[in-house]
Amino acid sequence: MTLWFEITAKTPPADVEAVSDLMRAVSPGGITVEEPVDILGPEKGFRVRGGEPVLVRAYLPSSELGAVLTDDLRRSMQAFPSVELIARPFYEEDWAVSWREFFGVVDTGGRVVIVPTWMEHEVSPGQLPIRLDPGQAFGTGHHETTRLCLSALEDLVTPGVEMLDVGTGSGVLAIAALKLGAARVEAIDIDPIAAEIARANCDQNGVGEEVRVSAGTLTPEHAGRYRLVVANISTDANIGLARAFGTVVAPGGVLVLSGILAVDARRVAAAMAAEGFRLTAMRHERDWCLLEMRHA
């Protein structure tokens, strides 16, 4: 269990920029800045209280390096006598799953409903429940990109189809595809932790036998050919995989791309067109979009 130190600098507003800069220097992952605010009523947002100290926070590992960095920070802060430094130790596991207690049943808008493994839920007729523990992996059904994929899968999964799920995360799309009638799914994720979580979630949903999960990167040399490929990753990751998609999507097969902001859609579509894909449909939710493409 990793121990961290949270260093808080209580800083007068005029020094916030300079102090934040010193804090960033010892905390390359970033810092947080909390201005004192008055929370107004519902729909009214908040108001910043000017003139009051601002809390600037950096996070350092409790290691030798952390100790050296803390000393550095203390020395640099001598130039700001009005800044008060407070250190608090905390354990990594305290926050990694702390948001879980607020994760409820997710109605995705279609037949699929996502139920956390630690909750009871009575399923209505016609609903397809997926029991999920996302752990540290992406894909709880809360995010627009996941919901867009689930709605596309409800329309595109045909009985007995074989699907490839690229960037499987929690495994939610692989499980949904099988519940919707797919015969087999191959799921791949560059993050080995996500692959493990996906495997556990597939077992939890009784589809462990039909899913092959592996950790790694999809390449143009990948052996399988699929009538349906789904990738909920990011614009750049999708574009980077264009050539690989060109080989794994069978002729006439469908490629479903998500994790894309609407402003980036044209760029993704152009990269795929170069590999012989034709845009057949787009789905939108807030400023995210999903591209359905057919392979020549």
Place this chain on the structure above:
Amino acid sequence: MAKKVRAVVTLQLPAGKANPAPPVGPALGQHGVNIMEFCKDYNARTQNMVGQIIPAQLTIFEDRSFTFVLKTPPAADMLRKAAGIDKGSASPRLTKVGKVKASDLKKIAETKMPDLNANSVEEAMKIIEGTARSMGIEVV
């Protein structure tokens, strides 16, 4: 549905590189925000700005949902780049560690205008000049 704000937090992160490690994990975990969801969103919106620090101001609601807006890079970061230095001065009043031109200051002020409480570029320049002073950077 009327939503009540629970907390407002600004994260200053390297563009395109948000992950569940600190500061994101502890800052958002304590408010019950879905951390991976934020990371994916932030990285998608900042993918074209890699190499810069891009602050995200999050408004977290009582139901644990959140929205965020991206801000301009910190003035101190832009000042250090303009002055060609790695770090501000340890004693800014006594030791000056770098210089920026008034034209650099104006450019930074113009970039920062949307996030500053200033009515004109001149006012914004005064604010940025104050930051430069507190870092031991001279305006020439």
